[in-house]
Amino acid sequence: MSDLISPSSFLNFLEDKNFSTITGVPCSYFKDFLVYLASIEEETPMKHFIATREDEAVGIASGVAFATKRAVVYLQNSGLGNIGDALTSLAQLYKLPMLLLISYRGLLPDKDYPEHSIMGEVSEAFLKALKVPYWNLTVDNWGKIMTEAIERMEKINSPVALLIEKGVLSQ
Amino acid sequence: MKGHEVIAELKALITEKDIIVSCPGNISREVYHMIDKPQVYLRGSMGLQIPVGLGIALEEKERNVMVILGDGSFLMGMSSIVTAAFYQPTNLKILILDNAKYFTTGGQATTSSALDFSNFFKALNASFKKSSKAEESTIKQDLAEFTKAKGFAILHLLIETGKKELANISWHPEEIANRIKQTF
Numbered sequence: 001m002s003d004l005i006s007p008s009s010f011l012n013f014l015e016d017k018n019f020s021t022i023t024g025v026p027c028s029y030f031k032d033f034l035v036y037l038a039s040i041e042e043e044t045p046m047k048h049f050i051a052t053r054e055d056e057a058v059g060i061a062s063g064v065a066f067a068t069k070r071a072v073v074y075l076q077n078s079g080l081g082n083i084g085d086a087l088t089s090l091a092q093l094y095k096l097p098m099l100l101l102i103s104y105r106g107l108l109p110d111k112d113y114p115e116h117s118i119m120g121e122v123s124e125a126f127l128k129a130l131k132v133p134y135w136n137l138t139v140d141n142w143g144k145i146m147t148e149a150i151e152r153m154e155k156i157n158s159p160v161a162l163l164i165e166k167g168v169l170s171q
Numbered sequence: 172m173k174g175h176e177v178i179a180e181l182k183a184l185i186t187e188k189d190i191i192v193s194c195p196g197n198i199s200r201e202v203y204h205m206i207d208k209p210q211v212y213l214r215g216s217m218g219l220q221i222p223v224g225l226g227i228a229l230e231e232k233e234r235n236v237m238v239i240l241g242d243g244s245f246l247m248g249m250s251s252i253v254t255a256a257f258y259q260p261t262n263l264k265i266l267i268l269d270n271a272k273y274f275t276t277g278g279q280a281t282t283s284s285a286l287d288f289s290n291f292f293k294a295l296n297a298s299f300k301k302s303s304k305a306e307e308s309t310i311k312q313d314l315a316e317f318t319k320a321k322g323f324a325i326l327h328l329l330i331e332t333g334k335k336e337l338a339n340i341s342w343h344p345e346e347i348a349n350r351i352k353q354t355f
Binding site: 020021023047049050051052053055056057058059060061062063064065066067068069071085086088089090093094095096 | 216217219224251258347348351
């Protein structure tokens with residue numbers, strides 16, 4: 001198994017790409033990264049805001065984009081169902097770019113967690129239906145994948161998504 | 172007083188440093204027609220006005236953000252008032268215009284009358300918080316206290332139903348966003 005993406009490299013990458021804020025609802029798939037983020041909150045220029053709901057996080061990121069800055073939103077794919085309106089009638093409608101980090105739960109090893117099974121099956125179809133471009137983030141070539149996603153985000157001036165399986169940002 | 176009458180009173184208190192985030196339906200339309208442009212007129216995303224205002228306020232400390240929303244939108248996104256109170260941005264103000272109705276969609280009842288806003292605000296971490304009836308005799312003072320308050324402030328006003336006939340917002344959402352971005 002390849003190593004995880006190093007949390008510090010991941011954060012530095014986002015900062016280099018001019019993201020100033022990160023907000024979202026946690027997933028254990030992001031645990032190592034979020035623990036690292038909390039540990040350096042005092043030093044990093046990246047602002048971190050805890051959200052109560054996934055659509056709230058998209059709303060905060062929309063406000064950041066109105067203020068001409070860029071935000072990252074993190075969420076479980078279970079929360080995809082909560083952000084349909086936030087995307088279609090706010091972020092996409094007003095052309096507010098943001099990067100969505102979505103944990104990809106409900107795949108085979110998750111069969112013990114039935115609450116993720118159906119959304120796991122339809123996550124990609126859901127993103128396609130909402131016309132959100134997405135990439136599967138892997139440890140190999142992660143920088144290249146993210147660069148491509150962020151370039152697309154800037155080009156279309158709208159949200160793009162990265163689907164993130166277990167073992168990429170946390171074990 | 173009616174909602175548009177409150178917004179008319181607010182006009183004189185809004186400066187270029189301020190930025191209003193308004194909620195879909197009558198309120199966005201009233202803000203568009205009655206207050207200097209541009210402001211963040213939200214058309215969709217009911218329940219997300221506070222997060223949008225919070226995002227602007229946290230990112231841009233030089234601007235004063237005022238979110239104006241109805242009781243229906245407030246209730247839909249109610250957990251966001253807790254998020255706002257948690258971060259306490261000193262440049263964020265929240266004005267709730269409460270007619271206990273989904274007025275834009277035809278006046279259907281909301282559940283807002285079940286909430287004692289004064290007591291709810293007491294439990295909430297905010298520098299200024301007030302719940303009162305919007306009355307002509309007191310509105311100037313209420314709005315002045317609210318807009319001049321230092322720190323995170325919340326004002327809840329019980330209003331009468333009734334609207335002014337106004338044309339729809341003529342700017343496309345992309346134009347709204349572009350004009351707002353130019354002010355930063």
